[in-house]
Amino acid sequence: MAIDPGLRRLALRTLLAAFPGTSAPDWALDLLADGLAGHTLFGTNVGSSDELSQLTARLRSARPDALIAIDEEGGDVTRLGHRTGSPYPGNAALGAADDLDLTRQVYAAIGADLATAGVNLDLAPTVDVNSVAENPIIGTRSFGADPGLVARHTGAAIAGLQSAGVAACAKHFPGHGATVTDSHLDLPTVDVPLPVLRERDLPPFAAAVAAGARAVMSAHIRVPALTGDGPATFSRAALQGLLRDEYGFAGVIVTDALEMRGAAGAAGGIPQAAVAALAAGADLLCIGAEVDRELVLAVADEVAAAVGDGRLAVVRLEQAAARNADLAAWAAHQRITRPAATTATAPGRTAVTVPPAPGRISATVPPAPDRIPATVPPAPDRIPATVPPAPDRTAATVATTSAAPGRTAATTSAELGRTAARRALLVEGDPAALAAPLVVQLGSGYSIAEGKLPWGLRPFLGAVEQIDVNAAETSADELIARAAGRPIVLVGRRVHQAAASRELAEKLAAAWPVAVVEMGWPSTWRPDGARAFLVTHGASLASAEVAAAALGLITERYDGV
Incomplete structure (x- = not known):
């Protein structure tokens, strides 16, 4: 069956691709010009500070509002610091310090580094509650094992990151912290009743919505009480029923990499996983790290074909593309309206001005007009979206400032x-x-x-x-x-x-x-x-x-x- 070029272009607007190396190949630029939503950068894409800035500028030359995403969590998951390690401790350390202002400052600094590098979407923070100590994939990426603590720091991290003009993406909904299997390798199962999920795993995501997170990432995990036999990424009950209808999230739902076994294995391939994710309510599909032109087009063509044969409603595809366009417009506006960051000597590194909050910061962030609501009234017997701060904590005494004379x-x-x-x-x-x-x-x-x-x-x-x-x-x-x-x-x-x-x-x-x-x-x-x-x-x-x-x-x- 011939693929409608208009549907293929619409499908491209829902995809995040990737490519190898520190310079973009022609096909990666051509697909952006054809409508591709953007690219995800990995450590292999990050060279020197100048090389990274030139790379992101080249991507924007093909599409000025391209989404340029990265997994920059600080700590053990860093792309900017993949050669040396991150200069910032990760979430487990921030949770152990348990100072919301300090968490906000660290994430504001990460955001400033990314903004300087030309990245506009950070696939962070990880907001999973690491309730299983043997978890092979979350661990120190989590703020902790206590849902309230993780929820409070989720709000602070999102506030800091987005204060730098970089969109935050809270992950991995509805919670990857209770798994003993890595979803890169298989489909993990979290077999708990919904009340346990609501009490243990979901509070940080409610806090993310309350804090105005621009994006939330779905997890390739199976929660039988919520998702049935498939992963959350393919579950309309999880993405539409819980995240959107119940918690009121109006931003972009991003998938974890579809190349992962928890997704591609469950669907029978990456193109099939893309269709299932869109049908469930996802908007921006992260294909993965091992990507070439042929794979991107295969995914786009499968999505277009699914519209043609009735597996996917065109209105759902249009809705996803529109949400991604809104996110891209927000990111482009941030780049224009925020002052240029100081050039750094290390890849993506910059000085940032983050005024310390007097006492404790709020978990709620005023949204831009017609954007994500900052407050979500809880339904009866539901978890509240606003998470109270921990008692008897003091704000950090160190504020991040622009570099003083003689300081880099x-x-x-x-x-x-x-x-x-x-x-x-x-x-x-x-x-x-x-x-x-x-x-x-x-x-x-x-x-x-x-x-x-x-x-x-x-x-x-x-x-x-x-x-x-x-x-x-x-x-x-x-x-x-x-x-x-x-x-x-x-x-x-x-x-x-x-x-x-x-x-x-x-x-x-x-x-x-x-x-x-x-x-x-x-x-x-x-x-x-x-x-x-x-x-x-x-x-x-x-x-x-x-x-x-x-x-x-x-x-x-x-x-x-």
């Missing part, structure tokens, strides 16, 4: 990151007493969301020796012999979850002066005999620096430039 924008970013990381650092024992140690980093692998991101204390060690080991292939006796009388600092992520790492730490602590630095999701586990135990709540560059400082290892300040 990257320096001010690093200072803000260090401040937040210090507030989150948990120190037990006396780590500084273990002078001149051997640092041992335990290999932990990487999630698909993180990518192969550098982490650990190495950038701050100077002459201090570090070795990287696989716990399953290393014995405590071997490490003690290598230490040659020196104490040992053991650095890892989720040390307690891997049997080999846990056993190695326990044997070392029982026999030798040892400090443990946990840079993953925290637990109550402590190896008996450890002289010190540090919890950073994430593996950002900032978190590594403050841990190294607490251990007395830093000889000179690292400013992230």
